[in-house]
Amino acid sequence: MLRYEPGTTLVHDLDPRTKLAFQVAFTAAAFAHTTPRGLVVLTGIVGGVLLAARLRPRSVVADLRFVLPFLVAAPLLEGLTLGSPWFSLAEARFPALASYRVLLVLLVSAAYVTTTPSRESRAAIQWLVPGRPGQFLGVGVGLVFRFLPVLQRDAARAREAMRARLGEARPLTERMRIVATTGLRRAFDRSDTLAFALGARCFAWNPTLPRLALGRTDVPVLAGCVALVGWALWPLVGWPPVPGA
Structure with missing residues (x-):
């Protein structure tokens, strides 16, 4: 069950504002690069996040089991055809990638929920929206x-x-x-x-x-957020596209 669990992991020590910024940057990158190669890169990032939070992917996916049927149904319904061949892989390809993208975003959100007390989340939001x-x-x-x-x-x-x-x-x-x-x-x-x-x-x-303060561990994560946002904006500003991204 997704809820806050006290701990001493790297993700627990991060400032909640840093974790919120990472979620926003990761989501932007996921929606900008819904391609096989882009999702492979994002999967590696999610694996690092779960490892840093000491979360087992299987347990987190089990907690998200109520969402999984909808993620699986979307590509199946999109690929169905009224005639032969009855199922089109080409039509189901992008919905499948989009469903997997949503799953990755949910995994990052699960890491935030399990490592951030509600009081810190409230403090971060009130700092962001005065x-x-x-x-x-x-x-x-x-x-x-x-x-x-x-x-x-x-x-x-x-x-x-x-x-x-x-x-x-x-x-x-x-x-x-x-x-x-x-x-x-x-x-x-x-x-x-x-x-x-x-x-x-x-x-x-x-x-x-609670008082919010950035620490040394927040600096590389914030740098990663900037990199993710830059990667998300890369195809939108007219720069040369990254092959396969």
């Missing part, structure tokens, strides 16, 4: 990071309870209805509890947030 809009965005991000894992656990418990009561014998539509209604009911209960807790703890729009 004033009340930044405070509003910071509160929203902090609540999502803390609230979403709780809802995921509630949904998992509902499925486990249904299996324990031989719910697997029920039709699929009925199982989906039970899990959905149970999840929504618990979500509303959690929302009411959250609102009461915020009021009881004197919720403030501008609390004392």
Whole structure:
């Protein structure tokens, strides 16, 4: 389950602003170079990020399992034809590359979520967007990071309870209805509890947030961000194209 895990890895030590900048730069490069060679380069970068965060690719992909069917379905549906040969590899090629691109971006985002406390994310956003809009965005991000894992656990418990009561014998539509209604009911209960807790703890729009400071390890990562942005802009500014990029 994707959530913050305390640690002492290189990615944990980075400033949250640096990690946000890397996500933006990586996403720009991924959308600018959705080609086999470009995705190979980006795959190597993602492997380095997961290694630096001490995350197992298989475990992270398992946490993203709810998104995978949509990523697989897009190229399959695009490649289907109404006549012979019934499936066109040429038509499915770019959707497959685009789906893989999205998976790489999600893996980088997963590394950010598991290595960054919600308070640091809120501090970074409020630094980036000053004033009340930044405070509003910071509160929203902090609540999502803390609230979403709780809802995921509630949904998992509902499925486990249904299996324990031989719910697997029920039709699929009925199982989906039970899990959905149970999840929504618990979500509303959690929302009411959250609102009461915020009021009881004197919720403030501008609390004392952790101090942000760039360190030595941030410098090479920021340099990498500049390189990724330059690589993303390379084909847009009229420079000679990089072969195969």
